[in-house]
Amino acid sequence: MKVNDKAIVTFLVSVGVFTIAQATHYVKTLSIKNKKELISIAKLKNKNIVLCENNTFPTENKKTRS
Amino acid sequence: MFKKFNKITILVGGICNFKCEHCLGNISQEINLKEINLIVSEINSYNLKNILFVGGEVLFYIKKINQIMSNIGGLKRKNIKITTNGSFAKDLNSAINTLNSFLKLDGVQLSYDIFHKEFLPFKNVENLYKACKKLKKDFSVILTISNPLDLVLVKELRKIGKFRIGVQKVLPIGRAIKNKVYFNPLKFDGRVLNKKCPGRKEIVYICGKGFTTCCSNLIYNTSIKGIVHKFIEEHRKSKFYKLISSYNFEKLAEVFNVQIPKDMPYLSLECNLCQYIFENTKNEL
Numbered sequence: 001m002k003v004n005d006k007a008i009v010t011f012l013v014s015v016g017v018f019t020i021a022q023a024t025h026y027v028k029t030l031s032i033k034n035k036k037e038l039i040s041i042a043k044l045k046n047k048n049i050v051l052c053e054n055n056t057f058p059t060e061n062k063k064t065r066s
Numbered sequence: 067m068f069k070k071f072n073k074i075t076i077l078v079g080g081i082c083n084f085k086c087e088h089c090l091g092n093i094s095q096e097i098n099l100k101e102i103n104l105i106v107s108e109i110n111s112y113n114l115k116n117i118l119f120v121g122g123e124v125l126f127y128i129k130k131i132n133q134i135m136s137n138i139g140g141l142k143r144k145n146i147k148i149t150t151n152g153s154f155a156k157d158l159n160s161a162i163n164t165l166n167s168f169l170k171l172d173g174v175q176l177s178y179d180i181f182h183k184e185f186l187p188f189k190n191v192e193n194l195y196k197a198c199k200k201l202k203k204d205f206s207v208i209l210t211i212s213n214p215l216d217l218v219l220v221k222e223l224r225k226i227g228k229f230r231i232g233v234q235k236v237l238p239i240g241r242a243i244k245n246k247v248y249f250n251p252l253k254f255d256g257r258v259l260n261k262k263c264p265g266r267k268e269i270v271y272i273c274g275k276g277f278t279t280c281c282s283n284l285i286y287n288t289s290i291k292g293i294v295h296k297f298i299e300e301h302r303k304s305k306f307y308k309l310i311s312s313y314n315f316e317k318l319a320e321v322f323n324v325q326i327p328k329d330m331p332y333l334s335l336e337c338n339l340c341q342y343i344f345e346n347t348k349n350e351l
Contacts, residue, residue: 001146012214013160014297015217015233016233017211017214017217017235018214018251019255019257019334021211021253021255022251022252022255022334025252025253026214026252029252034215035204037215037218038214038217038218040213040218040221041217041218041220041221044220044221044224046224046228046229047224047229047231048228048229048231049220049232049233050230050231050232050233051232051234052208052232052233052234053264053265053336065109
């Protein structure tokens, strides 16, 4: 796996969107343009993204996931 | 079993000025006076500290929301938030005036994603953020995704400020089914079986229906009885609540004698799996 693909997998897993297996599978389906788009977000500083598992932000775990 | 809820989400009504592709739709028009009195009484009895008002669009329910708040004991100590589509924030003044029209407001969650983007000018996002900053209210964005590429909006949002962004996956509910825009995890992830209902520590009031812990699939996709109750205590003591708050999905499937197929990726999401279990059991709740 290329470095950029790994970065995308790491990002998607850290945000809670996919598991490693799902993200690895997903990254293979992406075009170069799509990969660039995701890399540009992965590289952002202070992303401050939290996974919301129901209708709102988690009340008890405000830990930033990425 | 979880003993005490400290947060309530109140779905005040279904009226909205947007027609998003992924929306739940099909919600009763608005909360009535009887429901308002019931909600107030339950919030006061349970001393619920965190209150979130959602719609539809809350803009159309400010009067009713204020009616609820005006009867809540110890309102000053409550944490009141709204989820909005931000359509009122056409300019800074409109945003400030609307936020000020709530009797009390501590935070604003803006729904902004590829679906809302079709209806909401980006300027409104900026205006709402600035208004919240000026009025010292917490501001965050709920970004719903049907695909990881929808996260590109984070880049746009970060140009405005350093607020929290909550990522939510579109579930197969309402218009999302018809428009096929729900999140597809591609591969089944067995770890979901070790998880419990993500909403089990919070109570939701759905206008026209009642109190429940389920805010998604079971409510909008099924007609299973025993999930919604008239009172919080009735819900907390229900068989449904006892099961979903005590057991993970593996145990739940075992109790209801349901085999979970491993070739259906969408079952990797808790709410989809929960619906599958309750729809495929022959046991009654």
